[in-house]
Amino acid sequence: xxxxxxxxxxxxxxxxxxxxxxxxxxxxxxxxxxxxxxxxxxxxxxxxxxxxxxxxxxxxxxxxxxxxxxxxxxxxxxxxxxxxxxxxxxxxxxxxxxxxxxxxxxxxxxxxxxxxxxxxxxxxx
Numbered sequence: 163x164x165x166x167x168x169x170x171x172x173x174x175x176x177x178x179x180x181x182x183x184x185x186x187x188x189x190x191x192x193x194x195x196x197x198x199x200x201x202x203x204x205x206x207x208x209x210x211x212x213x214x215x216x217x218x219x220x221x222x223x224x225x226x227x228x229x230x231x232x233x234x235x236x237x238x239x240x241x242x243x244x245x246x247x248x249x250x251x252x253x254x255x256x257x258x259x260x261x262x263x264x265x266x267x268x269x270x271x272x273x274x275x276x277x278x279x280x281x282x283x284x285x286x287x
Contacts, residue, residue: 166236170282171228172273174244175221178228179275181282182235188279193231195224225250233259239285241270 168183178193228250232238240247251267254260270281 169235169238172278173242175246196220241268
């Protein structure tokens, strides 16, 4: 019998804490968006249109990197304080590759790493 692979992702527009639950242990990786405050200031000084284009391009790369991780799991919970989780979920829904993966989106506040780990363990138990 095959066991389901569980993944929890706490995310906002800047960082994603990717937590794989194996047994009762969590293996964590952090994915960071390339579009940060310094990049925003630099682009905005040139032009607002350039800043928005660069932001959109960098966010798409960030979501694509997360989707490459998600496709290897059976059950995924995405949680966090901003609408980034909803944007990623909507992007995943448009791709048939993710139709067999159970993906749930939950609202959550800012959390410490221990709180994130507890959230993922509680969700899957």
